[in-house]
Amino acid sequence: MNTGAKPAVRNQVEAARALYALGRYQEALDALTSPGENAAEFYTMRGLCQHALQHWEEAAEAFQKVLEVDLHRIHARVALGACLLHMNRPEEALVHFDRCAWSQASDRALFGKAVALQRLGRYRDAEATYLRVLASDPKNEEALSNLIALYAETHDLEKLRRCASQLLEIVPDSLTALQGLAAATLEGREYESAFRYCSRIVERSPQCVEAWHNLRLASGRVESTLRASAAASKSTAGRK
Numbered sequence: 001m002n003t004g005a006k007p008a009v010r011n012q013v014e015a016a017r018a019l020y021a022l023g024r025y026q027e028a029l030d031a032l033t034s035p036g037e038n039a040a041e042f043y044t045m046r047g048l049c050q051h052a053l054q055h056w057e058e059a060a061e062a063f064q065k066v067l068e069v070d071l072h073r074i075h076a077r078v079a080l081g082a083c084l085l086h087m088n089r090p091e092e093a094l095v096h097f098d099r100c101a102w103s104q105a106s107d108r109a110l111f112g113k114a115v116a117l118q119r120l121g122r123y124r125d126a127e128a129t130y131l132r133v134l135a136s137d138p139k140n141e142e143a144l145s146n147l148i149a150l151y152a153e154t155h156d157l158e159k160l161r162r163c164a165s166q167l168l169e170i171v172p173d174s175l176t177a178l179q180g181l182a183a184a185t186l187e188g189r190e191y192e193s194a195f196r197y198c199s200r201i202v203e204r205s206p207q208c209v210e211a212w213h214n215l216r217l218a219s220g221r222v223e224s225t226l227r228a229s230a231a232a233s234k235s236t237a238g239r240k
Helices: 002-021 025-030 039-052 056-069 074-086 090-099 106-119 123-136 141-154 157-170 175-187 191-204 209-239
Strands: none
Touching: 002 025, 002 039, 025 039, 039 056, 039 074, 056 074, 074 090, 074 106, 090 106, 106 123, 106 141, 123 141, 141 157, 141 175, 157 175, 175 191, 175 209, 191 209
């Protein structure tokens, strides 16, 4: 019996892996019926399928079982941390990311750690961790996008502008970057620039109510400034 179990389980995992590669996640999951002696690979594959289906609790359980079999499965630990973030359990996720921050999966672990710190309101630590991610991958769009949200929340306009501009250089039509620049220029009372950014946002996302509101606000302030300038010029000319 045992001699036939290994090939049977291995075939399950291989079949599931092939279905997973085709994006047929539920079928891949259904193909995995018994862990047998190859439990680590079996539960890793189950975790991946559940993750792809956004079944976060089931995926977390599967990755936890992988670690029960082999504590050194770093990718499973990072994946478990990601599931815990989706389950709004950042403190637990942080523990797992910290345990593999210097591993072969360090970039993913560092990013996960930064997200967990940001969720916990530890903004300085989160910023420092995102910057470590960007040091090794300057074009990491997720890290830049999350930093934009962080700087907007902490009202650090200089860093918000710089980070949003960096993302816009990488992704010229990035809504996140445009929204960051719009927020920075509105708060800095740079209404002409805000008008330009808000115009681009409504072109890209015409259903965005906030963008339309900000566009009207910026437009009104620009028109008010122009009228005041015209009135001042007329008054000056009259005195001559």
